[in-house]
Amino acid sequence: MAHILTAVSGSEADVVPITRALISVSDKAGIVELCTYLASKNVELLSTGGTAKKLRDAGLTCIDVSDYTGSPECLDGRVKTLHPKVHGGLLGVRGNAQHEKDMTDNGIGKIDITILNLYPFEATVAKGAAFEQCIENIDIGGPSMLRSTAKNHAFTTIVTSPDQYDEVKATIEEHGGTTLAMRKRFAARAFSLSASYDSAIATWFTKELGEESPVVTRVYKPEFPLKYGCNPHQKPAGISSLLNSNLPFTVLNGTPGYINLLDAANAWLLVKELREATGLAAASSFKHVSPAGAAVAVPLTDVECAAYEVTPEAAAKLTPSALAYLRARNADPMCSFGDYAAVSDIVDEDTALILKKEVSDGIVAPGYTPEALEILKSKKGGKFIVLEAKADFKPDSVEYREVYGMTFCQKRNDVVITKDHMTKNVVTKGGLSALSEDAIRDMIVASICVKYTQSNSVGFAKDGMMVGVGAGQQSRVDCVKLAGRKVTTWYLRQHPKVLGLQFKQGVKRQDRVNARVRYIEGDFTDEERTRWEAQFETVPEPLTTAEKDEFMKQATGVTISSDAFFPFRDSIDHASKVGVSYVAQPGGSVQDPQVTQCCDDYGMVMSFTSVRLFHH
Known part of the structure; x- marks a missing residue:
């Protein structure tokens, strides 16, 4: 004693x-x-x-x-x-x-x-x-x-x-x-x-009394330290909860970092809302607090199976959660390298096996089967981060952020995106009758995705998955061009010449992904071309600009959603080049009539959602 x-x-x-x-x-x-x-x-x-x-x-x-x-x-x-x-x-x-x-x-x-x-x-x-x-x-x-x-x-x-x-x-x-x-x-x-x-x-x-509060006191309880903040020199760093509240996640495995947890929070909210809005299992693939991809469980075509390296027989057996993550990861597999994953439903063995073969930092989901958890806990030498989201967690209605001695506060962006946002104000020719259920679904997927993308942002969706996300550009048309380039790459990954590339035995999965993208882009340096060609049994013939243009003429049925209004028609002009048929945007610009006319010129169907979705 x-x-x-x-x-x-x-x-x-x-x-x-x-x-x-x-x-x-x-x-x-x-x-x-x-x-x-x-x-x-x-x-x-x-x-x-x-x-x-x-x-x-x-x-x-x-x-x-x-x-x-x-x-x-x-x-x-x-x-x-x-x-x-x-x-x-x-x-x-x-x-x-x-x-x-x-x-x-x-x-x-x-x-x-x-x-x-x-x-x-x-x-x-x-x-x-x-x-x-x-x-x-x-x-x-x-x-x-x-x-x-x-x-x-x-x-x-x-x-x-x-x-x-x-x-x-x-x-x-x-x-x-x-x-x-x-x-x-x-x-x-x-x-x-x-x-x-x-x-x-x-x-x-x-x-x-109907007055603004004269003072706000928020008391935090330290939960656990972090190795560092955004960068190694930013120490100390840690995670706290509000006093008398809990964290929204339980750490089941691994040691999450600062950016991991920012990704996890945004990725979880995205898939949670997708699940609620569509009724389908949802998944997202996050990098640096923006989604590289997001999707709901929609069956794959045979061509998509070939592009994503899965057999049609195996794809047909995938559970909804596994299917959703497979789509999310393949929206932009180059950008998804080292992602943080989120799944809306219980993670099963199928989903864990897909994650097992990908380079990924961690996952957040509402739960895991015992088999799935064991697979994930063994990944990355036991360092793979597994978070379990708490279903009953309710955040405060007002959120705060401290930056350079200033404390910002705002009501959380708790707007719930639904079918009504896409159907209540269709402003182009054909009206509501021109919108199919699949198009409405894709409008919802794209709009919820851009809600959790660093602004300015636009996103393209097709068949229940994001096929191009443009984040954080100062000009909206630059967002469209950035995301549109990703859409083009996604389409061209299904080109017969890309599907027919003959890799040597032993070329790793991510190297095959990167090689296909570089083949599509085609702008090699001499030194790069030598290393690229060494991956193939037979050096491929180039994919010519004419072949790309001809293939892209097939592109159709794509949806674009913007987190704020289109200030000019240039964004729609560019979107027409990648098969856009449907547009969702808040509206509210003095240029709305010009943008609407532009959509009519291209035969696109546009809905004004009346909800701006900036996210910073």
């Missing part, structure tokens, strides 16, 4: 034995077990109201605070613990002669530990309770005891959450009391809780 230091005249005690505990909790999880342990150590239990009843029902002996103070509860319970025998017992400095004398003269005994939760004010507000009921759920005695105990942490221990109970028991068991280091940590957390609680009340009260 550790040595117990004597506290004299205000000095700090290393280890303080626990002889009397004050307990008053609204969250009663684990309280009986903790108090049973304390009672086994001959700790006297003081309690109030429902907590006292809970302990007595469990067979424990406890003293009502009103009996201890000699003052009955009054004012409908508003005054229970606001008494010198309570706060004097918490605030008295051990070893201070004057404090000891005052306590003796006034019959004040020492209270060594306070275990409390505050009234559930925020939960009451969240339920839409009446103003008066919310006021009654403002805790007065709890924060007072909390602050008194935390202030005197040199001698008293404040415990504010069930997740601290095991540490309390373990520390007492090992040291014979609570340690100063633990009391300091618990006091810091208690003051953070108090600040957060008061901030919530102040914010709610001000909003009830």
Whole structure:
């Protein structure tokens, strides 16, 4: 047992034995077990109201605070613990002669530990309770005891959450009391809780008056450190949760990094919304906080099977989750190299086997079969990151970000993209009758994808998958050109000459992917061509510009979605070159009539969604 230091005249005690505990909790999880342990150590239990009843029902002996103070509860319970025998017992400095004398003269005994939760004010507000009921759920005695105990942490221990109970028991068991280091940590957390609680009340009260909140306090609890931030020199770095909240993921395997978690959050939200909007299993492939690809489970054609290196027989047996990820990964397999994957449904063995052969950093999904989890945990020498999304996680309606000393806040972009957005305002010739169900599906897929793409952005979709994503360009037509080039590459990967490339045995999968793309692009340096040709049994004949143009004439049925309006018709002119038949955009530009006419000129069907989807 550790040595117990004597506290004299205000000095700090290393280890303080626990002889009397004050307990008053609204969250009663684990309280009986903790108090049973304390009672086994001959700790006297003081309690109030429902907590006292809970302990007595469990067979424990406890003293009502009103009996201890000699003052009955009054004012409908508003005054229970606001008494010198309570706060004097918490605030008295051990070893201070004057404090000891005052306590003796006034019959004040020492209270060594306070275990409390505050009234559930925020939960009451969240339920839409009446103003008066919310006021009654403002805790007065709890924060007072909390602050008194935390202030005197040199001698008293404040415990504010069930997740601290095991540490309390373990520390007492090992040291014979609570340690100063633990009391300091618990006091810091208690003051953070108090600040957060008061901030919530102040914010709610001000909003009830119809005014802007004068101050916002957000309290964070560190969850785990990160190796570094965006770059190796950005240290320290870590992940925190809001106090009294949880992280949206559980880490099942691996050690996620800063960018991994940004990718995971955005990728998960994308597939979650795709699933809800289409009713189909969805997947996404993320790189640097933008999707390289996203898709829903739509069967593959035989030509697509050949382009994606899967036999038609194997493709027919794929589960919806596996099919969705196969499509997402093959939207732009060069950019998806080293991606972060997300799947909307439980990850099964089929999906895990596809991921196993790809170069990927990690995955987030709502769950995993035991077989799939074992496959994924063995990937990358056991370092593959596996996150399980919590289905019941509900983020705050307002999000905050701190940049260079400024704190930005905004309502979350929680707009739900649905079929109605695509059908309520079809502005081109043919109207709604010109939109097929497949086209509507692709409009939804493309629009949800650009919602989670760094702005400015446009995305092209076909057959339930993204086939070109253009992210983060200052000019919208540049976004279209960037994404359009990807669409062209996606189409040309299905050209007979590309499908007929004869690679040497042993050429790796990603090298085959890259070689096909370079064959399509064709702009080799002399040195590069030598290395490229060495991968083939027979050096391929070039894919000529004329052959590309002829093949691209077959392109049709592609959807383009833009996160903001098209300011000029040039974007539509360029989109016509890659087979676009359907356009989804917010509208709202003075050039809307010109853009609409341009769509009519090319026979495209355009819907104004009336929802801008910038994402930064």
